[in-house]
Amino acid sequence: MSRKNLSLAIAAIAAATASVVVSSPAHAATETAVLAGGCFWGMEAVFEHVKGVKDVLSGYAGGTAATANYGDVSSERTGHAEAVKISFDPSKVSYTDLLKIYFTVAHDPTQLNRQSPDTGPSYRSAIFPQTAAQKTIAATAIANLNRSHVFRKPVVTKIESGGFYPAETEHQDFAEKHPYHPYIVVNDKPKVAKLKRTYPQFWGA
Helix, strand or coil: CCCCHHHHHHHHHHHHHHCCCCCCCCCCEEEEEEEECCHHHHHHHHHHEEEEEEEEEEECCCCHHHHHHHHHHHCCCCCEEEEEEEECCCCCCCCCHHHHHHHHHCCCCCCCCCCEEEEHHCCEEEEEEHHHHHHHHHHHHHHHHHHHHCCCCCCCCCCCCCCCCCCCHHHHHHHHHHHHHHHHHHHHHHHHHHHHCHHHHEEEE
């Protein structure tokens, strides 16, 4: 994506909050976002480096609890998406800011039922809003991105509902624990570097 199109994409996503009143109780220091964008190793690696993010948990969104495990989900028949549950401080990073990173760094929202080398519906691009305001912001951001044609292909990200089920222990903090794993080196380290380069204001080592 060119620098010009990146700026247009950021503006399109930011504009999604224009008509939404987001109200959080004064004591609510933590909010939650659930985002799916391919292998959760890379999604987790990116968002763990965002300033204001308190915790990132890899897991499975959608589907049912009974089949929310790596073996069943990999069959591509359970309806789950590999996803991350992000706990964040809205006074330091907003939901809209997370969507900017999601759409322009963490994954390619124009890939349908796949992401880089991984194929199948469990690797789909999907947002699971946790509030009505999040749903409106996400849907408007997708519409704005498609209207502005900042990507060469249409954004295929879907707005979905469903539960979130934590993945197995071996999948948590995978990139941090295995920084030289070939998959991480090839697919995920470049995304983390892009985060630092593109959004220095949100970078948290």
